[in-house]
Amino acid sequence: MSQFLQQVINGLSLGSIYALIALGYTMVYGILKLINFAHSEVFMVGAYTGFYTAGALGIEGMEQRGAAFPLYLALVVLMVAMGASALLGVLIERLAYRPVRSAPRLTPLITAIGVSLLLQNLGMLVFTPNPRRYPPIIKEVRFELGGVIVTNVKLTIFVVTLALMLGLWYLVQRTWTGRAMRAVSVNLDAAKLMGIDTGRTISATFAIGSALAAAGGILFGLDQITINPLMGTLTGLKAFVAAVLGGIGNIPGAVVGGLLIGLAEQLVAGYVSPDYRDAITFVILIVILILRPEGILGVVRQEKV
Amino acid sequence: MADAPVLEVTDARVSYGGIAAVKGVSLSVNAGEIVTLIGANGAGKTSTLKSIVGLVPLKTGSVKIFGQDIKGKQTHEIVAGGVALVPEGRAIFGNLTVRENLQLGGFLRRDPAHQKRALERCVQLFPRLGERLSQEGGTLSGGEQQMLAIARAIMAEPKLLLLDEPSLGLAPKIVQEVFAAIAEIAASGITILLVEQNTRLALKTANRAYVLVTGEIVLSGDCQALQRDPRIRAAYLGEDVHA
Numbered sequence: 139m140s141q142f143l144q145q146v147i148n149g150l151s152l153g154s155i156y157a158l159i160a161l162g163y164t165m166v167y168g169i170l171k172l173i174n175f176a177h178s179e180v181f182m183v184g185a186y187t188g189f190y191t192a193g194a195l196g197i198e199g200m201e202q203r204g205a206a207f208p209l210y211l212a213l214v215v216l217m218v219a220m221g222a223s224a225l226l227g228v229l230i231e232r233l234a235y236r237p238v239r240s241a242p243r244l245t246p247l248i249t250a251i252g253v254s255l256l257l258q259n260l261g262m263l264v265f266t267p268n269p270r271r272y273p274p275i276i277k278e279v280r281f282e283l284g285g286v287i288v289t290n291v292k293l294t295i296f297v298v299t300l301a302l303m304l305g306l307w308y309l310v311q312r313t314w315t316g317r318a319m320r321a322v323s324v325n326l327d328a329a330k331l332m333g334i335d336t337g338r339t340i341s342a343t344f345a346i347g348s349a350l351a352a353a354g355g356i357l358f359g360l361d362q363i364t365i366n367p368l369m370g371t372l373t374g375l376k377a378f379v380a381a382v383l384g385g386i387g388n389i390p391g392a393v394v395g396g397l398l399i400g401l402a403e404q405l406v407a408g409y410v411s412p413d414y415r416d417a418i419t420f421v422i423l424i425v426i427l428i429l430r431p432e433g434i435l436g437v438v439r440q441e442k443v
Numbered sequence: 444m445a446d447a448p449v450l451e452v453t454d455a456r457v458s459y460g461g462i463a464a465v466k467g468v469s470l471s472v473n474a475g476e477i478v479t480l481i482g483a484n485g486a487g488k489t490s491t492l493k494s495i496v497g498l499v500p501l502k503t504g505s506v507k508i509f510g511q512d513i514k515g516k517q518t519h520e521i522v523a524g525g526v527a528l529v530p531e532g533r534a535i536f537g538n539l540t541v542r543e544n545l546q547l548g549g550f551l552r553r554d555p556a557h558q559k560r561a562l563e564r565c566v567q568l569f570p571r572l573g574e575r576l577s578q579e580g581g582t583l584s585g586g587e588q589q590m591l592a593i594a595r596a597i598m599a600e601p602k603l604l605l606l607d608e609p610s611l612g613l614a615p616k617i618v619q620e621v622f623a624a625i626a627e628i629a630a631s632g633i634t635i636l637l638v639e640q641n642t643r644l645a646l647k648t649a650n651r652a653y654v655l656v657t658g659e660i661v662l663s664g665d666c667q668a669l670q671r672d673p674r675i676r677a678a679y680l681g682e683d684v685h686a
């Protein structure tokens with residue numbers, strides 16, 4: 139039982155990270171019907187921005203002295219990474235996607251793959267291909283709860299994810315930016331007729347999705363200890379599957395999908411074989427595409443005429 | 444006429460991939476008027492309206508709203524100049540509530556005081572919407588969706604309202620209700636350009652009319668005169684006229 143609970147906790151924390159990344163895929167898809175393959179590299183850049191920001195704030199010296207990195211500095215690291223990735227996301231949309239927006243749908247898709255490859259290679263050039271140990275922005279403390287080992291890192295992942303989700307919910311449901319985003323995702327021309335500057339709304343969507351991916355990148359570094367410039371490929375793909383599983387374009391769906399993929403991965407790793415932990419994601423993808431292609435929370439909407 | 448017309452379209456041409464849909468349309472709408480643009484399927488009515496709000500580009504010609512050329516402006520900027528379009532097929536935000544649809548209609552007028560006042564006015568105009576504010580727009584009936592589309596368009600208090608076939612697909616009783624509301628909107632001082640295929644109704648509602656045939660205006664004038672015109676009666680009112 140305690141082993142099961144252990145896998146569940148590990149699965150949910152990994153799933154939280156997938157969910158944070160999946161949100162960006164689903165929001166951009168919802169608004170532009172574009173699979174933003176470069177999103178996985180925005181996640182990677184977020185992780186590296188956190189890495190370098192923590193370094194610039196002197197985390198190494200503190201570690202050597204045995205001092206913990208202060209919480210407020212950890213928040214600074216998070217904010218800087220989220221800001222940098224938001225900017226990167228907006229730039230990608232402006233420079234790469236906007237010019238091809240009215241081209242046939244295949245063109246933006248290929249552009250997205252191109253941007254993704256470009257950023258991976260730039261990452262290897264700038265960050266070097268060597269894996270880096272992630273700095274202990276949160277110094278790990280382990281404690282046992284009824285036979286289950288919980289760390290403050292896992293708790294941090296849950297708290298940060300929950301806070302960001304609540305923030306996102308508020309933004310999408312209760313603010314004018316959120317209303318504009320939902321309007322654009324239903325009907326671009328109708329949104330324009332409301333007086334919405336759809337270009338700005340699309341930028342805002344990229345900024346928000348990218349910032350969430352950056353948070354996912356930092357949490358991933360804390361959880362998985364090392365990062366490298368290709369970290370986005372597999373993790374990004376799993377997050378994308380999570381978005382499809384939940385129903386692409388559906389925000390709560392991305393969260394549900396992320397958590398389920400994380401859980402499935404850990405349970406398979408724990409009870410079947412660690413060798414299959416990556417494969418299970420794709421088994422799930424195939425099953426969902428056969429049984430319910432619109433995803434768990436996706437709806438097939440019929441327009442009334 | 445000292446003032447510039449509210450809307451002045453001059454020699455507008457619109458084409459889709461080389462195929463001309465609007466071939467040099469000129470029309471004007473003066474303050475306080477209801478003007479109708481009638482024509483058969485595919486005549487280019489929707490394309491003309493879309494070009495006025497910048498949803499399709501003009502190939503040549505110009506559109507002036509309150510004397511200002513829309514050239515180079517994006518739709519949201521044109522709309523901010525006091526124009527609203529109720530699009531063909533309504534284009535309700537189906538998974539947003541009726542209230543949210545209305546709020547978005549007033550996107551350019553976001554202060555809570557205005558929102559509250561405008562929403563009350565919409566509910567007064569269409570009491571059915573008032574009962575359904577927290578329902579998703581997509582669950583409304585066709586007639587209710589048309590009412591919502593019109594209400595949404597007047598949330599920002601436009602000075603010029605463009606309507607694209609508001610009677611399309613509605614039962615006669617609902618059409619009456621919708622057109623009564625349109626008349627009330629006009630009476631409140633909003634200038635209207637009404638696109639319709641229901642010629643009889645359009646000529647009854649409007650002051651002046653333009654008749655569009657395959658992208659060109661072939662006839663225009665006072666509605667009362669046009670109602671008696673044998674060409675109109677034969678071609679659009681389905682009457683057997685021996686002229």
Ligand SMILES: Nc1ncnc2c1ncn2[C@@H]1O[C@H](COP(=O)(O)OP(=O)(O)OP(=O)(O)O)[C@@H](O)[C@H]1O
Nearest residue numbers: 459464482483484485486487488489490491531640
């Ligand atoms: N997006 C488009 N791409 C290509 N052709 C188009 C497009 N929209 C309209 N057309 C063509 O342009 C012409 C005019 O269409 P438009 O929709 O403006 O006519 P309409 O008078 O509004 O017709 P209806 O009464 O059926 O709504 C038609 O021949 C139509 O097929």
Ligand SMILES: [Mg+2]
Nearest residue numbers: 488489490531
């Ligand atoms: Mg039309």
